[in-house]
Amino acid sequence: MLQKEQLLNAYRTMRTIRQFEERVTVEFEQGGIPGFVHVYDGQEAVATGACMHLTKDDYVGSTHRGHGHCIAKGCDIKGMMAEIMGRATGLCRGKGGSMHIADIDQGMLGANAIVGGAPPLAIGAALSAKTLGTNNVSLSFTGDGGSNQGTVFESMNLAVVLQLPAIFMYENNGYGEHTGAAYAVGCGDIAGRAEAFGMPALRVDGLDFFAVYAAMQEAVERARSGGGPTAIEASAVRFNGHFIGDPQLYRGEGELERLRRDSDCLKIFTKRVISEKLLKKSQLNAIDREVATLIDSAVEEGFAAPFPAESELLTDVYSNY
């Protein structure tokens, strides 16, 4: 049973992701953020429900749509915003950007701009945990699009063969770039594929924080007790296009409005915690204000920070030259 403090934390994380992504979208559209940006709003319950079970020393491998995973794993919000803006004060000193935000010190192995990129790296972290006997676990996030990559299949097989403390989280938001999962996932059943590799697989409603949290609890317990990998397929929705600026011509008429109205994981969470009297509206409002202030100052400080100096071009290519 989740304690009140945990629920407040869950709400804070989900709200932070939502506000962060909405603000990133605005700043991008106004020209303040360069590059390619893929936002995560709509899927907050998955990252939050999953990462709440992890300690700082557990690992997460992420996707090109990685901001939410970073926030849920505990990455610094100001460092993230500055990174997305390409500033020297960013988590990666401005050299990674939105698609490569990482913070190894927080167990965050990076957003990854190669679809299907996270699972091999995440099982590597799981191998480290197993070999070094740390009892840490490693979680990879993959979308429905990424679930079709060979690296993902290979990683699942390796995790079973080597009995690694790995968790494969599949966020099925219905679209891989501009193509429907209904078309691209041939068997239509990502969890079923994982089962075929020889690991338990759970199917959850990714709009339901509580369902994700429960599934992840089972997976983490199995991993920490030496029981090997688990897969979770969470059905989710994408509130935006593949990238900011995507005209989303593949959407049906009224689809986005419907999703935002009926499939908003934050609204679903709020409704439940209020109706079951787990939290008070005033508590949530206080968090909203706190988050808004944090995001405002992250943006403000980000814009005030310098871009990396020219001398940074050739630093950190190698460790010793």
Add this chain to the structure above:
Amino acid sequence: MSIKTIREAINETLHSEMRRDSTVVVIGEDVAGGAGADGIDDAAGGVFGVTKGLVGEFGRERVIDTPISEAGFIGMAAGAACTGLRPVVELMFFDFIGVCFDQVYNQMAKFRYMFGGKTDTPIVVRAMVGAGMRAAAQHSNMLHPLVASVPGLKVVMPSNAYDAKGLLLTAIRDNDPVIFLEHKTLYDTSCEVPDEDYLIPFGQAAFTREGSDITIVSMSSMVLRCNEVADKLAAEGIYADVIDLRTVSPIDEGAVLESVEVSGRLVIVDEANERCSMASEISSIVAEKAFHSLRAPIAKVAAPHSPVPFAPSLEDIYVPTVARIEAAVRATLEA
């Protein structure tokens, strides 16, 4: 000090490094062999026996046989490298880089830079290169130029057992991804190898022959052929510097330029396909930085622009021969 083959030198170095550092693990297909089968353990020890005996001493927790999934296990090793292990991962034939290049080029090579210098990626990718064993088009390539062009990777190509040991020690203790390329025709070649540990720094070429009449630059198995040509010329009173680059990333530009500044004549011998090869790269460096020292056009001896053929009659002329190298050297001396 004793006479050891390259195979023995690498095998002993892996043993001693795994003894010294418990975070060193060996990962790959058949690095032990025999898992899930009724025969003996350590049934393979690598396809050419280079990792033989490791599993007996260190167990399967540290000598990890993988399924045939190069993208999966090379990527796994990359992830392990930034989370506390120092994997020495074997890709077997370097031609298989094609199925896992993303893990090498987009992932491990870029972690340090993309993550703002916050991570080390201490991984060694060992693989076999080169023609000469009738292994045909998909098991014989010299693809070092492919990785030498990638920022973030270091690329090592030993030509003898002494260098193999010193360079492998450096590679395992290095905090960046190192591609360690072993020429399959050299495994049984031997020389004196000290028993104690010694590190050979990357980017420091070796002069395997010395002379001021001409400069011959090479690496890996081609060094042996260059030495042969140099010895033949020496009998005629013509002396060549033979420079074994040892690492093709970083490149010891200084050694090459200093030699050319004296000799004024340069032949580069590379088993890679000539286009975009190390031969082209060294040629370009010298043309830019020592043009006025040159007394003859630069000559390149490399593989032609074709896949590696199977038929012995064709493979034997695909790989730069001693005769071709000698002809190029003589032509350059006379030019």
